[in-house]
Amino acid sequence: MENLLKVALAQISPVWLNKAETLKKVEQSIVDSAKEGAELIVFGEGLVPGYPFWLALTGGAEWNKTVNKQLHAHYVSNAICIEKGDLESVCNLSKKHKIAIYLGIIERPLDRGGHSVYASLVYINEKGNIQSVHRKLQPTYDERLTWSPGDGNGLQVHPLKQFTVGGLNCWENWMPLPRAALYGLGEDLHIAVWPGGDHNTKDITRFIARESRSFVISVSSLMTKKDFPKDTPHLDQILEKAPDVLANGGSCIAGPDGEWVIEPVLDKEGLIIHTIDFNRVLEERQNFDPVGHYSRPDVTKLTVNRERQSTVAFKENTKE
Known part of the structure; x- marks a missing residue:
């Protein structure tokens, strides 16, 4: 049925700062969720290769400190470079099992030089x-x-059966305007990824x-x-x-009425699987729709720049 979507929440730990081994855990979670009939699987923020916990533990703001430089270099070396095919095996599993994926990675993109990293959410x-x-x-x-x-x-946002799905990373979810941008695109299934902790997810x-x-x-991870x-x-x-305990999980699902479908799950590694019904969205939009009948675009309107940013723009001479 097109209105029903079976989702899997992968609440797992990384093999911290080890890209190859963490990807193996991701791939196993995809296989396991596919066996359960899941059509979408979601992983936490920056899961591959992990959250930079050392910053709060080693004096991360101390200038020119060898420990922080070496940990940063190790982190960048284990970050994901999509252009070099680091996610190819994940994409292949997605295709094989016909399952959509939201994966939190630390990205090392070539379009920004290949030496800086970003907390990225890949669909x-x-x-x-x-x-x-x-x-x-x-x-943050x-x-x-x-x-x-x-x-x-x-x-x-992206179509997934009858749903329109979009997502944000961690404290971006507290930012009203990025949320509004996704709402305006028709989002009705919002993905929020976190490094871990019910203190983030419960409210x-x-x-x-x-x-x-x-x-x-x-x-959460x-x-x-x-x-x-x-x-x-x-x-x-x-x-x-x-x-x-640095991250205790807290993965959960809330319904369109704001009530719990699955309350935050703590300190338990594995898959949380549930089926959601798109018709519940239509029911709750009857009395409130933030970008539809309960909006005033003639009074307030958001402008969004979706240009991929870079420090250079090349103009090639095509004349022979």
Whole structure:
């Protein structure tokens, strides 16, 4: 039935700062969710190769510090370069199992020189094609010490059965205007990805659902002290100040009425699978639609720049 969509929330931990091993976990989750009949699987923010937890644990803002330089270099070396085919195996699995994917990555894009990284949310459709790469508009607090600010190119939505799906990274979900941009494109299934923690998901998930009269899927990762690989650079300094639990999950689903469909799931690794019904969106839009009958574009209107940003624009001489 076109109005029903079976979704899988992949609440897993990365093999921290190890691109190859984390991708293996992602691929296994895709296979497992396909066996359950899932048509969409969502992973947390920056899952591949992981969130930069060291910044808060090693004096990340200290200028010219060797520890931070070496950890940053290790991070960039394990980031995803889409242009070089780092997501090819994920796309192949998507196509094989006819499953759409939202995957949080640390992206190392060649169109920005290939040395800076972005917290990006990649959408792969059920045919295995990458449809959008949304680079986080504004890294949060200490994230700015390692992530670069993104652009509006990825503020896009995609058809998935009767749904129109879009997504934002972490605290972008608190930004009213990016949300409004997605609403204006017809979004009715909102994907919110997080590094982990019910402190992030427990309030905003229901709020966005209530505001937009849409389904909202929040997916978080997990991270504990034991999840740091033993070959992590400067592991002793990281563990010295690290709490036992750095990210406790909190993945959840809220319905278009703002009520819980699945309450935040804590400290449990694995897949959370549920079927959602598009008709619930139409029911709740009856009395409120933020960009339709309950809007006043003659009074307030949003302008969005979706140009992919770069420092250079080349004009080639095509004359022989």
